[in-house]
Amino acid sequence: MKFQKICVIGLGYIGLPTATTFAAHGINVLGVDINQQIIDILNKGEIHIHEPGLRDGLNSAIQSGKFKAATRPEEADTFIIAVPTPFQNDEFGKYNGTTYKLADMRAVISAAESIVPFLRKGNLVVLESTSPPRTTIDLVAPILARSGLEAGRDFHLAYSPERVLPGQILRELIENARVIGGVTPESAQAGHELYSIFVKGKIIETDATTAEMVKLMENTYRDVNIAIANEFSRLSDKFGIDVWEAISLANLHPRVKILNPGPGVGGHCISVDPWFLVEAAPELTQLIYHSRQVNDTQPHFVVETVKRAMGTLNGKRIAALGLAYKPDVDDLRESPATEVVHLLQKEGAQVRAWEPFKPTAQMEGINMAATFEEAISDADTLLLLVKHKEFATLDPHEIAGKTNAKVIVDTVNGWDNAAWKNNGFKFFRIGDNKSNS
Ligand code: SAJ
16 A cells, blocks of 8 residues: 555544654545644644653654644544544443443544545555554444545554553554554455555454454553452551562562552543453453452552541642642553542641642642742652652652651662661651651
């Protein structure tokens, strides 16, 4: 297939880097988003999200004339759908006394609908949004058929999961292996040709539903493995040992690689995608369901640890350090840190939060500090919720001069116990009932 023009629908964390990368490789790219504000920002060369290297990538794409952004698609050789698939807030599935979350596919549906008037024979359509199994065949293909053209016969249709790690998206887009699942082998082949424009990693062809499952399996595998690490943190607490020490020792085994406990699992992927499997087959997904429960309740375990460290939470002032869902990103979606803050407040604590990657963020129901100093100055306790580099490198001696706090609670193993204790702090860490003071 020849690729002269690509429409990328959805200009978020995946769509925008994908669009600028294609543009950097000489393809004309129309980026499409329903949000006019985002389009205006992008056409000015500004970006609405934080991702290292993305602003420069966008600016070169605009200057080369290869990228523009609009609110509606146009005719093109290829359409890539990279819109969000969150879960529904108001409706839940029920199975055998359990309640599970349901995927909200409205953005995929409208993206597919928006392509219909522009779809031509010989085009390629690729779905990248993480979706429940069979979405490409059962949801997207029938919508595109409204054009009078049939997927696999008149045009190519494929599913290709993105697998990039926020914070390293531009590098991983190029270097990671890419799976392309076609509704026919020819569709997979067309997808292969498309991504070989920039992908240096292996490109593997398969069928569409396998490709959907691959993506869900990857993130579910990670979720289940973090759940076991979190469960180990609770067990270690109960048995008076330090989970971080125990994990590092267990990981000396050549076939063991336990992940890190923390305040819970956040973000828009790992805490969401396993539900797509539960929704698709609740009778077959007990382990996946329970892992989600463990990770979703981990903020409560954090609150219990803070309570133990402080005696009571009522009226106590806590500086919550970090609200992002993981280190060194600005993404606050589905963040366990914000859940911890809400739970602490429910127990009567006065929390002031500081997020260095979103210093001006307004979060409903959360008192945001304008500076790090403001967050910590009159706090009783410093609560480390995200292992941002700039927190990990703080000097306890310097901090001792800037805060009234005497207690540290570390939920991410980001700080050196002894260094804080030597500077007069009491130090507590989740899952560590051995060295807590
Ligand atoms: N976390 C832990 N302990 C760990 C590792 C992570 O508690 O040992 C937490 C993080 O703090 C965070 C959450 O899990 O709250 C998820 O972070 P992550 O770094 O594991 O993953 P994401 O959501 O940023 O990106 C994942 C990646 N998938 C896998 O690693 C299998 C990425 O490759 C995917 O492209 C991305 O999901 C996606 O878009 O689906």
